[in-house]
Amino acid sequence: MKRFLAVTAILLGLALSGCGSEPAEKAKPAAPEAQAEPTVLTVMTHDSFSVSAEVIAEFEKANNAAVKFLRTSGSGAGLNQAILAKGNPLADVFVGVDSTFFSRAVESGIFDPYASPALADIPDSLRLDPENRLTPVSFGDVCLNYDKKWFADKGLTPPATLEDLTKPEYRDLTVVENPATSSPGLAFLLATVSAFGEDGYLDYWKALAANGVKIADSWKSAYWGDFTAASDGTRPIVVSYASSPAAEVFYAEKKPAEAPTAAVLGPLTGFRQIEFAGVLSGTGKPELARKFIDFLLSRSFQEDIPLQMWVYPANVHAELPEVFQLHAKALDVPASLDPKAIAEGRERWIEAWTTTVLR
Amino acid sequence: MVGPSATEEQAIRLKPALLPALPPLLFLAVFYFHPLLSIFGLGLFPDGTFDTDRLRGLVASDYYLRTLWFTTWQAAASTALTLALATPAAYVFSHYEFPGRRILRTLTGIPFVLPTIVVAAAFRALLGPKGLVNETLMALFTLDAPPIRLDNTIWIILLAHVFYNFTVVLRIVGGFWSKLDPSLVEAARMLGASRLRAFREVTLPLLAPALITSGLLVFIFCFCSFGVILVLGGSRFATLEVAIYRQAVHIFNLPMAAALSLVQILFTFCLMWAYTWLQRRTGHRLRQSARPVARPCACLRERLAVVSQVAVVCVLAGLPLAALVLQSLRTPHGMGADFYETLFTTSESSLFFVPPMAAIGNSVAFATAALALALILGLCAAQALDKSSGRIGALLDPLFMLPLSTSAVTLGFGFIIALDEPPLDLRSSLALVPLAHALVAFPFVVRTILPVMRSIPANLREAAAMLGASPWRVWRLVDLPILGRAVAAAAVFAFTVSLGEFGATVFVARPQTPTMPLAIYRFLGQPGVLNYGQAMAMSSLLMLVTAAGFLVLETFTPREWGEF
Numbered sequence: 058m059k060r061f062l063a064v065t066a067i068l069l070g071l072a073l074s075g076c077g078s079e080p081a082e083k084a085k086p087a088a089p090e091a092q093a094e095p096t097v098l099t100v101m102t103h104d105s106f107s108v109s110a111e112v113i114a115e116f117e118k119a120n121n122a123a124v125k126f127l128r129t130s131g132s133g134a135g136l137n138q139a140i141l142a143k144g145n146p147l148a149d150v151f152v153g154v155d156s157t158f159f160s161r162a163v164e165s166g167i168f169d170p171y172a173s174p175a176l177a178d179i180p181d182s183l184r185l186d187p188e189n190r191l192t193p194v195s196f197g198d199v200c201l202n203y204d205k206k207w208f209a210d211k212g213l214t215p216p217a218t219l220e221d222l223t224k225p226e227y228r229d230l231t232v233v234e235n236p237a238t239s240s241p242g243l244a245f246l247l248a249t250v251s252a253f254g255e256d257g258y259l260d261y262w263k264a265l266a267a268n269g270v271k272i273a274d275s276w277k278s279a280y281w282g283d284f285t286a287a288s289d290g291t292r293p294i295v296v297s298y299a300s301s302p303a304a305e306v307f308y309a310e311k312k313p314a315e316a317p318t319a320a321v322l323g324p325l326t327g328f329r330q331i332e333f334a335g336v337l338s339g340t341g342k343p344e345l346a347r348k349f350i351d352f353l354l355s356r357s358f359q360e361d362i363p364l365q366m367w368v369y370p371a372n373v374h375a376e377l378p379e380v381f382q383l384h385a386k387a388l389d390v391p392a393s394l395d396p397k398a399i400a401e402g403r404e405r406w407i408e409a410w411t412t413t414v415l416r
Numbered sequence: 417m418v419g420p421s422a423t424e425e426q427a428i429r430l431k432p433a434l435l436p437a438l439p440p441l442l443f444l445a446v447f448y449f450h451p452l453l454s455i456f457g458l459g460l461f462p463d464g465t466f467d468t469d470r471l472r473g474l475v476a477s478d479y480y481l482r483t484l485w486f487t488t489w490q491a492a493a494s495t496a497l498t499l500a501l502a503t504p505a506a507y508v509f510s511h512y513e514f515p516g517r518r519i520l521r522t523l524t525g526i527p528f529v530l531p532t533i534v535v536a537a538a539f540r541a542l543l544g545p546k547g548l549v550n551e552t553l554m555a556l557f558t559l560d561a562p563p564i565r566l567d568n569t570i571w572i573i574l575l576a577h578v579f580y581n582f583t584v585v586l587r588i589v590g591g592f593w594s595k596l597d598p599s600l601v602e603a604a605r606m607l608g609a610s611r612l613r614a615f616r617e618v619t620l621p622l623l624a625p626a627l628i629t630s631g632l633l634v635f636i637f638c639f640c641s642f643g644v645i646l647v648l649g650g651s652r653f654a655t656l657e658v659a660i661y662r663q664a665v666h667i668f669n670l671p672m673a674a675a676l677s678l679v680q681i682l683f684t685f686c687l688m689w690a691y692t693w694l695q696r697r698t699g700h701r702l703r704q705s706a707r708p709v710a711r712p713c714a715c716l717r718e719r720l721a722v723v724s725q726v727a728v729v730c731v732l733a734g735l736p737l738a739a740l741v742l743q744s745l746r747t748p749h750g751m752g753a754d755f756y757e758t759l760f761t762t763s764e765s766s767l768f769f770v771p772p773m774a775a776i777g778n779s780v781a782f783a784t785a786a787l788a789l790a791l792i793l794g795l796c797a798a799q800a801l802d803k804s805s806g807r808i809g810a811l812l813d814p815l816f817m818l819p820l821s822t823s824a825v826t827l828g829f830g831f832i833i834a835l836d837e838p839p840l841d842l843r844s845s846l847a848l849v850p851l852a853h854a855l856v857a858f859p860f861v862v863r864t865i866l867p868v869m870r871s872i873p874a875n876l877r878e879a880a881a882m883l884g885a886s887p888w889r890v891w892r893l894v895d896l897p898i899l900g901r902a903v904a905a906a907a908v909f910a911f912t913v914s915l916g917e918f919g920a921t922v923f924v925a926r927p928q929t930p931t932m933p934l935a936i937y938r939f940l941g942q943p944g945v946l947n948y949g950q951a952m953a954m955s956s957l958l959m960l961v962t963a964a965g966f967l968v969l970e971t972f973t974p975r976e977w978g979e980f
Contacts, residue, residue, distance in 0.1 A: 105941050109765040126767070133665040134825070141458070141832045147843055161668060235651040237662045271568075274646040277533055277940045281948055282540060282647075288948075289546040301943045308944020310748055318943075365766055367942060404667050415651050 095123040098345050101148035101337070103135045104128050107365040108358070116352045122345055133158060133240065139337065140165045149340040150349050154191055156331040157243050160400030163190055168335035171347050175354035178372045183331050185396055191333035194353050197368035198299040198388045199244035200327025201231075202318050204286035207293035216294060217323050219252055222265055229269035232283040232292040237407050239275045240330070245296045246410055247399065248328035251392035255402070259413050266414045286318045299327065300367045303385035307364070316384045324390035332368070437800035437812060440793045440858065446840070447851055448819055451830025452677075458833060459674025471671055480659065484679070487655040490570065491638035494577035498634050499627065501578060501728060502585035508725040509586060510594035512718060513710045520726060522966045524583040524733045525908065529916030529962045530740075531933045532643030533940060534955040535576060538740040539648065540567075548739060568650035576644045581637055582732055585630040587905050588864060592626030594710070594901075595871065625867045632691050633863055636684060636820050643918075656680045660823045670829075677826040684821035688814030737959060744952035748945060755949035759957075768938070772954060775935040776961055782931060783914035783965070786853035790910040791903070793854065794861025801862070802869045820859045827852075846929060853917050857910035864909060868902040869895070904969060911965050915958070932958045 095117065106128065113124050127148050129135030136158055139151050143165065154162045162168065168190040176184065176192065183193035201222075203215045216222055222231050234242030249258045271292060273279035280297060283290035286305070302316035309317075321327070334353050336346040352358055359375035362368060369387055370377075377385075460466060509521055527535065542548050543566050550562035557563075566572040596619065604614040642657045654662075656676055664673035713719045747754045759772050797816050801809055831852075835842045842848050872895060880890045896903075918933045930938070932954060939951035 104937070107766045107768050110767040111765065113767055128768075133668075134828075137665060137668065137670075138829065138832050141829055142836065142843070145836050147832070237666055238646065238651070238658075243666070272651040274651060277937075278536060278647050280943060281533070281940060282536055287943065287945075288537075289540055289544050291545050297943065304943040305945075308942065308946040310754065310945060404669075407667065 093121060095121050096342060096345055097123045097125055098150065098342060098349060099125045099127055099148035100150045100152055100349065101127045101129065101135065101139060102152040105366060106153055109361050109365060112357050112361045115357055116349065120345060120348055124349075136162055139167055143167050144339055146337040146339045149337060149342050149346040150334060151337055152194065152332075152334040152353065154333040154335065155240055156185065156329070156333070156396065157240065157247060157399060157403070159185055159191065159331075159333065159396040162333070162335070163396075164400070167338055169338050169340075169343065171336050171350055173347070173351050173354055175351050175372070178354065178374055180371075180373060183371050185331065186333075191335045192350055192354065193331050193371045194334050195359075195362050195366065195368045195371055196329055196331045196387075198320075198327045198329050198391055199241045199248065199296060200299050200388060201321040202284075202286075202295050202297040202301050203321065204284065204293040205315075205317060205319055207285050215319065216321060217326075218321075219249065219261065219326055222270070222294070223261070223268050225268070227268065227294070229271075230292055231265070231269075231294040232271040232273055232279045232290070233296045234276055234279050235272050235274050236410055239273075241276050241296055241298070243403070243407070244328040244330050246406060247394055248326070248392040250402070250406060251328065251394050252325045255406075258406075259409055262410060262414050270414070272414065298367065299387055300363070300369070300381065300385040303363075303380050303383075304367050306384050307380050320386065322386055322388055324388075325392045327388050327391055329388065329391035329393060330368075331371075434800070434804075434808070436796040437804075438796075440797040440800075440816065441812075443793055443855075443858075444815070444819070447835075447855055448822075448827075451827060451834035452681075452822065454834035455670075455826055455830035456674050456678065459670040462671070471675055480676070480679075483654050483656055483659050484683075486653065487639055487657075490573060490577075490653075490655070491635050491641070493570075494574050494581070494638040495631050495635040497574055498578045498581045498585055499631050501732065502582045502630075503589055503627070504721075505582075505725045505728055506586050506590035506593060508722050510590035511710055512722050513712045514722050514726070516726070517710075518967075520729050520734075521583075521586065522963050523737065524586055524729055525912055525966055526737060526959050526962050527579050527733060528583055528912045529933075529958060530955060531916070531918055531936055532576075532647045534740065534936060534951070535579065535644075535736070536647045537743060537952065537955075538736040539572065539576065541739040541743045542736055543572075568648070568652065570649075570653070573641075573644055573649045573653065576648050577634075577638050577641065579732060579736060580644070581634040582729075584633050584637075584909075587908070588630040588633070588867075589623065589626045591864075591901055591905050592867060592871075593623060595868070596622055625870070628691060628694065629863050629867050632688075633820075633860070635687075636817070639684065640680070640821050640823070642824075657823050661825050664825045664829065673826065677823055680821060680823065681818060685814050685818060688817045689810070692810060692813040740952065740959070741956050744949065744956045747949065755946070755953040758946060759950050759953050770930050770935055770938075772935070772957060775930055775932045775954070776957065778929045779915055779931040779933075779958075779961065780965070782849050782853060783911050785850035786857055786914035787907055787910040789850060789854035790857035790861050791907055793858050794865060794906060794910075795903070797858070797862045798865040798869050801866055816862050817859045819855045827855075849929075849931075850914070853914035854910075856917060857913040860909040860913060861906040864906040865899060865902045868899055872898050907969055908966055911969065912962060915962055915965065932961070 106126075116122065117124055129138050133155075136151075136154055139147065140161075146167070151168070163186060170188050170190045171192070172189040173192055176189070179193055183196060185191070185193070201216065201219075205215075208215045213226060216227060221227060233245055236243040236246040246258075249261055252258075253261045271283060273283055276297065279295050280301075281288050283292040284295040284297075285291065285293045297320075299320040299322065302318045302320055305318050306312055306316045334350060336343060336350060340346050354372055356372060356375055359370035359372040360378075362370045362375075363378050363381045363385075369381075460471075509517060530538075540547060543564055544550070545562040545565065545567070547562075550564050553559065553563050554561075566575070600622070601614050601618050604618045605611070609617065639655070640657045641655050642661065645653050645655050645658050656679065660673050660676045660680070663669045663676060713722055744755055745751050745753065797812075801813050801816070804812065831848065832843055835848075842851070876894050877890050880894050881887070885893065915931075916933060917931075918937075936951050936954045936958070939947045939954060941947075
């Protein structure tokens, strides 16, 4: 009995210490020369956001700030959380609005306009918002990847166009993500809408379904579950990113001279996903939040992007790491759609896709 | 304990059930109903008026009816299968002593905490087209194509549900069974009943509350199944939970998500209400067995029974888990512990890199806090339900079960808009993690403890009270020793639920304090052999931590409480 009470007391103590007191949140000791307490800047972002510790430290030091990150489950869920908290924002800055959700983000009115001087280094093709409520930070091309060894072993030519996937020799070879549950899946659906038009994309998907395309719920299960180059799966073609081959080299145990996978880079075969950041309306620290936007476009952050998140920096002056230069290529002619058209069509396209492909 | 004042005493006498029910009710009101109602309000009445526009789809297409139908029948099938496979094992594990019993029972608990994506990897390593079983079969019978094709079929969904929920039936039914007085069956046998008849007419009716309890828990889990359906079933299958997620996160149709959540909650509430009504009618005050719980096998028949059930557990839980460990050791150049080494030595520069020890520490700390909270609330709730009869109990009981059946997305969004003002601006507080975990674990605790509490004969308490024991002393000396096993089982459940919880954590977790499942998801977020290997290594560590947690809990359980 005593033992039970003792255990209960211990557990209770742990419980209280675990949840009662607000934890020392990233209690970085202030630099000795800093006079004032650092201002805390809260940055809300999605779960695949990443950055080097020393790059953030640079910003913190320069602005006498402490950056606190709030990561949410995915780009869609995170944006929705931010919109629900409208007026009483959870954070000061939001990083990682995906271009497929662009219109919703802008129309929700949760972002304050800010024209960063660093925008001069960003190409026009990435700047979708003339009012600068959202600032482009990075981009990645969602496209087909294939297992080089598999195709070499079979003596088969890898696909070069979207149409190729509907040919008999590529039967049962492709896995794509469900656009209703996955953001690369949605991007790829948009690529087909852009390539074949609103009248033609469903016919393409019908042909793809007839040719045995497999649908996975997420990039994780497609890549790690079905893609032959990464798993025990049976599909040598997968929808991933143009930079994935570079990641395969970087995260190999012994760096190979050549990537085991390759991206299909033909014109209009992939969709360019742009990621944006913005200052959340209602923040108490607009000055610092704007400085953070400037910092996101600065070379030190931009050059950190490739190896942390495996996408391309938006800043044209940012230098790419070697593994990117050697093994990654962006699409020359990515598919693109007007954000307005995406906002109006997305739900309809997904519904139509669902009834065409999943039934 | 301070004695109640005169007026309080009156109040207690008037509504004796209400006092212990207060803490759990208050907890639910703040952390469950408040967020839930807020999100329903926002979803269904965006401008103060009922918004029908975006709900039209619910009535217009039969998609949602079909989804509801699929949700229900797959849950029923999964439950039936789990009960059929786990009940014999529950008997053997609660009645016989054999080497490796504790280890095997611990093994069945581990699936409970594994993220679906990891389970999918384990199943593929075992049963996939290039899996262990298929390659063996192809080599043995010189086949050209893999004979077993389970991927994206209903079978793999059912199999995964059995894999996940086996332990629920094993522990709840086993714990209850070991308490049944064997002399009842012996009497029936003496009077000439066959073994089967004695089981059907004596044991089965007595066992009914535990069977219903565990079956219901399994049903609810499968009814709200999310990851298993998405990852293993592919996109052709959707449960209500999956539909809610799609509507809320990818189509931004909050009214539809709210409406679907409401359907799901109402459906479970009705189910629960019917179940609690049934349980009240079949509840028994049982005579406690005075004999030692488990004994060694006495004859060949018993030995065979043990061997067959051990085989079932090994195949169902052991093989996939072994496949997973194998996967974590399979490097591009043969077997080795490379991934574990890199897990502990890589000095990644990312701000978000979490050393494995930190993730383990976070997970264990959160789980311990959630366990304590869930146990306290659950004990209060069970006490209240045991004492209350009639309408209050009939309403409270299903109410306490609701958190189990609520979509993490709905609740997560609810937290954002409901808990946003001081003193309850918990949206980014660390406390939200154990609170959310306790919310999910608490119904388990109630369900595990309540049947045992109800089985305590009233005359035991009365005798003690008559002899002058205070209520506290009666509880301590009569109730607690009998409840001990159930409390320990409940603690294990709460601990595992928290260790493996992903859906709610992802909404509330802070980057500086990720749990092990979150760390696994981070590794799986990027291509490259190393990431995959590290995810598998981390999953194996999660298994290890779970097993260690179980063993610690079992060691802490006083001997006189027996085993669970």
